[in-house]
């Protein structure tokens with residue numbers, strides 16, 4: 297409990313998209329390179345994620361469902377250098393308290409096992425179940441026992457779009473993982489692993505739309521331990537939908553004032569047009585010089601040396617944009 301108290305507790309389950317985010321992050325933490333996501337009725341009826349990760353041992357299955365059980369922190373010091381996406385050990389417990397949750401898993405043995413939990417009084421009985429190596433998490437009837445929360449849900453379409461945003465955001469951060477998303481039996485995304493730049497650009501086009509990629513320039517700059525790479529759109533890309541701004545720090549999606557400011561300045565300086573730049577950018581730097589766990593649900597980041605990072609972003613983008621100025 298001492299450990300748990302030191303971690304900002306967040307209300308995890310707000311809507312279907314927050315469930316999907318937690319479940320997918322667990323799958324990625326488990327080393328999966330293939331994620332199959334099935335959604336029904338905007339996630340309210342069903343969300344099912346199958347991965348091919350390390351799986352969960354039979355004995356650990358009921359444990360995985362209990363509050364503050366995490367396999368990802370071993371001592372307090374680890375909190376300083378959390379490498380995995382999950383670190384609170386409460387997502388599955390929170391989900392099972394407001395839905396019907398089944399986890400089926402196989403760690404590579406002959407057979408798999410399933411554990412089921414429903415509502416606050418969980419029935420964490422473990423039964424044999426066939427499953428290939430990996431884990432399937434199935435969440436049915438979200439908020440079946442909390443009608444008040446159910447009322448706050450929007451239309452199926454809106455809830456699905458939020459799920460789609462979560463999947464897209466992750467798909468842009470993990471080119472080494474294939475993603476298959478289906479809604480009511482219809483394929484929404486089939487994203488294969490992308491290794492080469494061409495394959496990555498295909499994925500970005502699939503996720504952000506072909507028009508973004510057609511009007512974007514590729515950038516890849518490295519200087520004194522910092523690397524900025526990705527794609528920035530030229531002003532010829534006119535967008536009707538909402539902002540297309542994806543920024544990842546060491547693979548984690550963030551929204552940050554310093555970053556936005558640096559990007560905007562570079563656009564304004566070179567193109568005299570910086571109001572709504574569109575970009576998919578990745579900043580990789582020494583993890584000890586950045587804190588991305590300021591809050592588990594906000595996507596903020598704290599750099600040790602703000603000025604250096606701002607400078608690097610501004611100059612790199614300035615250079616890339618000046619090169620291709622129309």
Ligand code: ADP
Pocket residue numbers: 318322323326347349350351352360361365366367368381382383384385386387388389431
């Ligand atoms: P956290 O991710 O913060 O540790 P969760 O409640 O999300 O907490 O998950 C609890 C535990 O269940 C994890 O620490 C992990 O050991 C296990 N787990 C959950 N999902 C998976 C998965 N897809 N593959 C392997 N292990 C998993």
Ligand code: MG
Pocket residue numbers: 318321322381382383385387
């Ligand atoms: Mg987790």
